[in-house]
Amino acid sequence: MTERQANEAQTIAGRVLEFAEEVEASGQSVVGGDALEAARAALHKWVDxxxxxxxxxxxxxxxxxxxxxxxxxxxxxxxxxxxxxxxxxxxxx
Structure with missing residues (x-):
């Protein structure tokens, strides 16, 4: 992922979390590293x-x-x- 893509992903994740806070719901964002790899693995298993x-x-x-x-x-x-x-x-x- 390029730096531009990473920045865009972080911006989008931030907007989603801000919306969740407005309706008093919690959430978490992951846009890189081991946590993103774990999220991808969970999604692949879910799809499979x-x-x-x-x-x-x-x-x-x-x-x-x-x-x-x-x-x-x-x-x-x-x-x-x-x-x-x-x-x-x-x-x-």
Whole structure:
């Protein structure tokens, strides 16, 4: 990660935590080092254990279905499009 990317990540993390404080919720941010590696490992494990995915680019959401039947929704302007196939492309491609 470049210094610019690290600074941007820190700025975004700070804004998210400030919002959490406004609604009296706690949070933590991690933007580097061993703590970030541990967070990545936890996310990879979480993704590896999913049993289904619903991709909704028009809504900017991806819903992950877990083995226990629970759902988690990820709101992102980029992820649904990165996971989508172009219109007209065969689903088996």
């Amino acid at each position: 254990e999913l049993t289904g995915v619903v991709v909704m680019p028009a809504f900017g959401r991806v819903t992950v279905i877990h083995g226990n039947g629970r759902e988690s929704t990820i709101s992102s302007p980029d992820l649904p499009f990165a996971m989508s196939k172009p219109v007209g492309e065969s689903p088996d491609a």
